Amino acid sequence: MHRRGFLKTAAAATVGIAMGMRPAWADTAQYGNLLVLVELKGGNDGLNTVIPYMEPAYYALRPRLAIPRDQALALDATTALHPSLQPLLPLWQAREMAIVQSVGYPDANLSHFRSIEIWDTASRSNEYLTDGWLARVFKAAPAPRHYVADGIVVGSEMGPFAGGTRAVAIAGTAQFLRQARLAQPADLPSTGALAHILKIEREAAQAAAGLSGDHPFRTVFPAGAFGRAVQTAAQVIAAKAGVAAVKISIDGFDTHRGQLPVHARLLQELADGLVALRSALVELRRWDSTLVMTYSEFGRRAAENQSGGTDHGTANAHFALGGRVRGGVYGPPPGLNRLDGNGNLPYAVDFRDLYATVIGGWWGLPSGAGLGAQFRPVGFLRA
Amino acid sequence: MKSVMFRRILAAVLACATVLPAAAAQLGFDDARHLLNRTGFAANAPEIREFSRMSRDAAVDRLLGWTDSASTLPAPEWTRLVYVPPPRLKELSDEARKAYQRELIGQARDLKAWWMAQMLTTTSPLSEKMVLFWHNHFVSSLRKVRMPLLMYRQHLTLRQHALGSFRDMLHALARDPAMLIYLDGAANRKGKPNENFAREVMELFTLGEGHYTERDVKELARALTGWSIDRDTGEFMFRSFLHDTGIKTVLGVTGAHDGTAALDILLTRPETAEFIVAKLWREFVSLQPDASEVRRIAGVFRARRYDIRAALRELLVSDAFYDVRNRAGLVKSPVDLVVGTLRQFRMTVADPLPFALAAGRLGQDLFAPPNVRGWPGGEAWINSTTLLSRKQFLDMVFRGNEAGMQRGMAGAQFEGDSWFGQFGGAPDGWQRVVFAGQPVSPVTGQGMDALRAAVQDPAYQLK
Numbered sequence A: 001m002h003r004r005g006f007l008k009t010a011a012a013a014t015v016g017i018a019m020g021m022r023p024a025w026a027d028t029a030q031y032g033n034l035l036v037l038v039e040l041k042g043g044n045d046g047l048n049t050v051i052p053y054m055e056p057a058y059y060a061l062r063p064r065l066a067i068p069r070d071q072a073l074a075l076d077a078t079t080a081l082h083p084s085l086q087p088l089l090p091l092w093q094a095r096e097m098a099i100v101q102s103v104g105y106p107d108a109n110l111s112h113f114r115s116i117e118i119w120d121t122a123s124r125s126n127e128y129l130t131d132g133w134l135a136r137v138f139k140a141a142p143a144p145r146h147y148v149a150d151g152i153v154v155g156s157e158m159g160p161f162a163g164g165t166r167a168v169a170i171a172g173t174a175q176f177l178r179q180a181r182l183a184q185p186a187d188l189p190s191t192g193a194l195a196h197i198l199k200i201e202r203e204a205a206q207a208a209a210g211l212s213g214d215h216p217f218r219t220v221f222p223a224g225a226f227g228r229a230v231q232t233a234a235q236v237i238a239a240k241a242g243v244a245a246v247k248i249s250i251d252g253f254d255t256h257r258g259q260l261p262v263h264a265r266l267l268q269e270l271a272d273g274l275v276a277l278r279s280a281l282v283e284l285r286r287w288d289s290t291l292v293m294t295y296s297e298f299g300r301r302a303a304e305n306q307s308g309g310t311d312h313g314t315a316n317a318h319f320a321l322g323g324r325v326r327g328g329v330y331g332p333p334p335g336l337n338r339l340d341g342n343g344n345l346p347y348a349v350d351f352r353d354l355y356a357t358v359i360g361g362w363w364g365l366p367s368g369a370g371l372g373a374q375f376r377p378v379g380f381l382r383a
Numbered sequence B: 001m002k003s004v005m006f007r008r009i010l011a012a013v014l015a016c017a018t019v020l021p022a023a024a025a026q027l028g029f030d031d032a033r034h035l036l037n038r039t040g041f042a043a044n045a046p047e048i049r050e051f052s053r054m055s056r057d058a059a060v061d062r063l064l065g066w067t068d069s070a071s072t073l074p075a076p077e078w079t080r081l082v083y084v085p086p087p088r089l090k091e092l093s094d095e096a097r098k099a100y101q102r103e104l105i106g107q108a109r110d111l112k113a114w115w116m117a118q119m120l121t122t123t124s125p126l127s128e129k130m131v132l133f134w135h136n137h138f139v140s141s142l143r144k145v146r147m148p149l150l151m152y153r154q155h156l157t158l159r160q161h162a163l164g165s166f167r168d169m170l171h172a173l174a175r176d177p178a179m180l181i182y183l184d185g186a187a188n189r190k191g192k193p194n195e196n197f198a199r200e201v202m203e204l205f206t207l208g209e210g211h212y213t214e215r216d217v218k219e220l221a222r223a224l225t226g227w228s229i230d231r232d233t234g235e236f237m238f239r240s241f242l243h244d245t246g247i248k249t250v251l252g253v254t255g256a257h258d259g260t261a262a263l264d265i266l267l268t269r270p271e272t273a274e275f276i277v278a279k280l281w282r283e284f285v286s287l288q289p290d291a292s293e294v295r296r297i298a299g300v301f302r303a304r305r306y307d308i309r310a311a312l313r314e315l316l317v318s319d320a321f322y323d324v325r326n327r328a329g330l331v332k333s334p335v336d337l338v339v340g341t342l343r344q345f346r347m348t349v350a351d352p353l354p355f356a357l358a359a360g361r362l363g364q365d366l367f368a369p370p371n372v373r374g375w376p377g378g379e380a381w382i383n384s385t386t387l388l389s390r391k392q393f394l395d396m397v398f399r400g401n402e403a404g405m406q407r408g409m410a411g412a413q414f415e416g417d418s419w420f421g422q423f424g425g426a427p428d429g430w431q432r433v434v435f436a437g438q439p440v441s442p443v444t445g446q447g448m449d450a451l452r453a454a455v456q457d458p459a460y461q462l463k
Helices: A002-018 A024-028 A056-061 A083-093 A112-121 A133-140 A173-182 A192-210 A225-238 A259-283 A351-362 B002-018 B028-039 B045-052 B056-069 B094-121 B125-135 B148-161 B166-174 B177-182 B196-205 B214-223 B259-267 B270-284 B291-303 B308-316 B334-344 B353-361 B384-397 B416-421 B429-434 B448-456
Strands: A034-041 A097-104 A149-154 A167-170 A243-251 A290-295 A316-321 A328-330 B227-229 B236-238 B248-250 B253-255
Touching: A034 A225, A034 A259, A083 A097, A083 A259, A097 A351, A133 A149, A133 A167, A149 A192, A149 A225, A167 A192, A167 B384, A173 A192, A173 A225, A173 B384, A192 B384, A225 A243, A225 A259, A243 A259, A259 A290, A259 A316, A290 A351, A316 A351, B028 B045, B028 B056, B028 B125, B028 B429, B045 B429, B056 B125, B056 B308, B094 B125, B094 B148, B094 B334, B094 B353, B125 B148, B125 B270, B148 B166, B148 B177, B166 B196, B166 B259, B177 B227, B196 B214, B196 B259, B214 B248, B214 B259, B248 B259, B270 B291, B270 B308, B291 B308, B334 B353, B334 B384, B353 B384, B384 B448, B429 B448
Parallel strands: A034 A243, A034 A290, A097 A328, A149 A167, A149 A243
Antiparallel strands: A097 A316, A290 A316, B227 B236, B248 B253
């Protein structure tokens, strides 16, 4: 009975969105709660990130790639972190970091591009959607007009914002503001490519009007591309005008060969960047109203390959960070003893459960809004 | 030869008389502009006028003829030097390592500048568009391959086959050392194969996603084991002791396939021709390929043994290509915008490098596509960052030597009087050349101010 009620709400939400109606809950969104998505591009190796360090199968599958037990940073009796993630330990100890294990979806697709499309659009494996999941949420429940935008992408790939929503890509705030003087917003009926360009130009002008880009942070941002992305995100978040969601990304996780040094460096960059992000958000007094979540197109194969790397895989571990995150480990440990016929891990937590957590728990919308079906929020948010 | 020509003319005449009157009629100005701009870089008024008097067939034959006669600019000096294996960086002193890295960076810039110069000066823009198309299909990137010499060699291979046989190109690229590095083929050995190339060659280079299974990926990877690189020469090398000689089943075909035989299996499937033709369609016609036309042209492509020229020809004389609904419907790529603007306005350039780097800032860094799928293109070219950067670039090139020019772009000299002169007395004649569709804000006048306003108009981003 309870479940049927949920499904009804979800179906009504979907129909309402499809018909362009504004559902009754559209104005109840709590966009004072900010979402920061961190995309680990290329498919992060979850097994060497969140390590099942007491599991013999892990060492058997990875004679060359396994992180030695004495180097892994133990969190509890079964779970450890890659040594490069040392900077995140204070967050773990403060119970501000949740780890969600075995995240995936049924009938996993092992193509980078198809799988990230599935993640970005929150589709089923055999379903092709064009709009990103956040675009669908914002279409139904837009951020207030005075916000800089619904979403800001630091970089260029719109990902979950693709299609329709008010989302703006910014490489760096200073450059963006300098160039935005050339924007000449026009409002004309048009179609196709021209409509797209006109929309982008309008949104760029509006975003520029709401940004200043010169907040004097005491936080020192790490050098490197990810550190700069974090800095840009921090400047955007510092804007008085507001923003509901920000996406940043770090690239290079497609480690088919020679994985150990590359992965260690990437995780170091990731950890340093996330710690800087936390510090900047604390300065802004936004840490308690920010949820940071990682995602990636897939995890990697459980067994190492012959070239010191790992091929494309399936289920993966992800992080959720924030002042109102309930720290701990969620989801079952990787099913190393239940690999499928291709040597891949079984999933246990649907990635759309994470999205439902954001939509329902974080923004206070019906948790099926924009997802087309009901999913189970993961309990990593404190009230 | 003559009889072929005669038959072609006869066929054209018959087609004209029976089904396709448009094909033999003169193109007229707008169709000619459309053809030249989709297949090249911003044609000028005299070229458009010349093509406007041709039939569709004659126009396409002229374009394809240009591809035969085009010459290539001399490549950077170092491309002719003998290959030196990359040093083991850990064994170098700090200074030697830095010097080596500086050398690689310098060579990478030489390469980008060389191709930019080639695109700016070529007599066959279609040749360059096709090389760029294949660079964006059989993707490799300097960011992983690192050695510009190997990327240069791959570029020559793409250039050699760009309007030749797709089958030959597929086989050549599968053995290409830069590709063997980029998709880890060189690390693929029997026992636990590396699946990277095997997956991408089916997903992105031939069949398309959804037309193969995970088992096919593994089996194809086995067939390709042992394909490697000679460390001394940087050339392809087959290491038989790393090759899996066992029986494999690829797309249902079972045998002791080696890499070549396995790749040929991919070419027996109709999906491959359809995948390539649909991609050509999105490049030249519209973002929405017509499924039945794609199947028809793919049939020709296969019947003509994967002759790229045959497929391209079918596409460029098709009614869909000239359909008015497909005008001004594609976003210019950064290369279209940069090269097209400099060619359109006859700007002479002292140094091509800043313009290659400008294309990179707009999202199309030559020899360094973002990932193995290449530049996604279409509307993805335009987001707020790249749109504003485009406007800034256009603002700068029209400032000439004024203050505000940066990084050596000065030297893009525009001669306004002679440029406007090509349009005779027609007051707005230049707008029919510059815009694929209508500008969003009407532009008036004939001076520099009008041009600066025109290139800032959103419609200037379309082709």
